[in-house]
Amino acid sequence: MNIIDGKKISAEIKDELKERVAALKEQGVSICLAVIQVGSDKASSVYVANKKKACAYIGIESLAYELPETTTEEELLSLIGELNRREDVNGILVQLPLPKTIDEDKVIRAIDPKKDVDGFHPVNVGCLNIGQEGYVSCTPAGIIQLLKRSGISIEGKECVVVGRSNIVGKPMAALLLRENGTVTVCHSRTKNLAEVTRRADILVVAIGKPLFITKEYVKEGAVVIDVGIHRDENNKLCGDVDFEQVAPLTSAITPVPGGVGPMTIAMLMYNCVASGTRK
Ligand code: NDP
DSSP states (O other): OEEOOHHHHHHHHHHHHHHHHHHHHHTTOOOEEEEEEESOOHHHHHHHHHHHHHHHHHTOEEEEEEEOTTOOHHHHHHHHHHHHHOTTOOEEEEOSSOOTTSOHHHHHHHSOGGGOTTOOSHHHHHHHHTTOSOOOOHHHHHHHHHHHHTTOOOTTOEEEEEOOOTTTHHHHHHHHHHTTOEEEEEOTTOSSHHHHHTTOSEEEEOOOOTTOBOGGGOOTTOEEEEOOOEEOTTSOEEOSBOHHHHGGGOSEEOOSSSSSHHHHHHHHHHHHHHHHHOO
């Protein structure tokens, strides 16, 4: 069994991007990401700080907008409009979740699709589904990199995705299909879930329930990718997959932490670098 090292693979990607950014700088192209946070949610603040750190490492300029919880939808939309118009800003990221008084869908739609480095805008979601160029949601894009860089081929494989969220499950299914996998998507209404997941050569789990996937759900020799992140009763990080139980059955598996998690930021940086060169 191979433990897929997301920390190492994400570091490789960041180093490749750092070189690319340096080369772009020599051609006079600089890249700038605007990060907007509304309110002071603790987890969001950590994510935003990590994004700024990754930008600094790679050589991307970052503009931070830390707006108060009381910010109105109108004010946020007006800032996005201003950033859309600024030629020196290539990427715009609004940290989710937003306060309940603000319509998230409206905010996502307000971002210029060419600057939507999170890949959440309906135009980018559509491009992914019809095989056109656009930004792809970072977590599923990172999972494709984990598989490819671990020498795991997707073509012709039975791929089962558990979870159908807009940011993980659905784009994951579209990407696996684009890589010529045979894809099944499961969700809370799926009947006989274990029967379906046991068909998987590649099983991607994004349910949001700690240690949900036990050995009954996994075929011997499968590749298991665990997207979930939780803290258990001892404050230790764990995933949606019961790693101790499932790992011995698999041919390869991602751990939590150190699997999918670090890839999300690496792919955000990838999208930012692409934004600097996209017309
Ligand atoms: P959501 O809560 O948006 O979606 C969960 C999905 O799981 C839904 O489609 C739901 O089905 C399905 N589901 C829930 N219960 C079951 C069940 N019993 N059987 C089968 N399917 C079920 O979660 P996200 O996709 O946003 O995130 C999933 C997990 O991944 C979370 O733990 C999150 O923290 C983590 N995450 C990690 C990231 C990273 O960088 N590593 C990035 C993003 C998320 P239905 O649609 O029918 O309700």
